[in-house]
Amino acid sequence: MKRFSAFNAVSLTLGFAFLYLPMLILVIYSFNSSKLVTVWAGFSTRWYGELLQNEAFLDAAWVTIRVAVVSSTIATVLGTMAALVLVRAGRFAGRTLFSGMIYAPLVMPEVITGLSLLLLFIGIGLDRGVLTIILAHTTFSMCYVSVVVSSRLVSFDRSLEEAALDLGCTPFQAFRLVTLPIIAPAVISGWLLAFTLSLDDLVIASFTAGPSATTLPIKIFSAVRLGVSPEINALSTIMIGIVTVGVITASLISKRATLRQQAEEQAAIRA
């Protein structure tokens, strides 16, 4: 084992401080009993309580969660379908173009995605609200799902599906009974990723949200412009919590699947 040198300790501390100090301060001040954000006046969960009384925030939170659940579900279905076609369909005209285009939104500036969606919704006369945010979030998160699922499908043994067909499945049954259960961890990670992205999004949501529906990030952003309140700190802390749980769950699911497989393979070797 290599010794943990002082230099390593310093660089690690600096790096993580750089990453997490701002969040840590936010979390600490969310338990501040003072109304002044910068003055510590003792521990209290008062702002969490007040948050629960704030209708506007609760409404926004409810909209955000609905949008995230619905849009990530639709994005998962569409993204998985896109991945299946791109990995499976063999060679067809424009395949390379399509696979390139599915990744393009990943690097597209969000402002542009948001603006173009806004123009589209105005063009077709769709009133901005929950529906438009859902559509917009589906659009930008499905390519993430597609990337996650297709990386799993590339290593998927096609003969498993052929075996299912051979044993009497229709192509749809083969997908439902064999392919889907096997790629499920990737599909679930894709869903969680899409969910987290939707939860976090400010830019695209602010283009596509209307007066009838506001998401939490928009609400926080506009509230902060009038001054940071301890309530916002509490809210942000909750969101950090949700996102952290989401990300950890997603990585645990895939990690556990790999570990289990390794353990079982080793058990098989010993047997």
Added chain:
Amino acid sequence: MAEPVFAPWADPNEKPLIQFKGVTKRFGDFVAIDNLTQDIFAQEFFALLGPSGCGKTTMMRMLAGFETPTEGQILIAGQDMAGVPPNKRAVNMMFQSYALFPHLSVAENIAFGLKREGMPKGNIDDRVKEMLRLTRLERFAQRKPHQISGGQRQRVALARSLAKAPKLLLLDEPLGALDAKLRQQTQFELMDIQEKTGTTFVIVTHDQEEAMTVASRVAVMDEGRIMQVATPAEIYEQPNSVYVADFIGDVNIIEGTATPEGKGYDVAWAEGQRPFHAETDKSFSKDQRCFLAMRPEKVAISTDEPEARNRVQGKIIDIAYLGNLSTYHVELPGGTMMKAQTANTRRLSRRALTWEDQVWLSWTDTAAVMLEG
């Protein structure tokens, strides 16, 4: 009293189970199967043997329904298979990779096809138990595929493909992933199971020893065509071409020109050397180019000059010691190399032959097969 020999292909009244009629399969410009016509009979153990890319796997995939012929017809039990999808065929396949469903247990894997049939639960359980017993997997029923060994996985794949009692079982390089010893043992198990169930087996393999061991008939394939179909013994003893002779086992091929003599031909093979004599039913014109194919084990090696009509002197260049056998590589006058094989029935120290020794090779008039090319 001898049992009647199983040879439905020799009986003109026997109806074939599978008929390939002028089947051609192209992938773009590549011709995988070239106008192939072949019958396979019920309860046969039919081996498709050939190097990779010879079209044997394509033939099997067409039987399973994963590929459709570009031209021609495939009939199973008299029914044209065109347009019949894989899930509607009374054909099951054992995949090269086994293709076991990793998320299902051994028993669930075996039950998979039966459930799709809509068989009642009780019957499924009975059938699964029967298959587990047949493949000696009772103890592993609840394990997942990656909790068992390669040989056990292979047996699960076999049990799963046999569970639906198909008319025809296709085996794609079924033993490829097993080590030599386990493979041999499994070959005999396969034959045993084939006999017990009475299923028709079509096996694809590139391992000629495997094909010879298990098959009732072997089809040797090359570049989308069947070169010869015959029983293992016939393929080995009476190959119809240099390609087949060379593909199956070890062989000496000597090129020469034929002159009629007695019940066969004298074959002049080198300037200033006595011609070799071979008996054959085939007819060759005088001075026609021909090939002699001789199995190394039919060539005797000795230090003294033998009596046989076919004899030639040469020098030992190399000795391959295989334990039970030794193969001597002997250089004949003019540089032709010839292999002679002897069983090592004596202890190593008592054997006299060694490198650089001058030896005599000899064989009988019927040992060599005369071929046109």
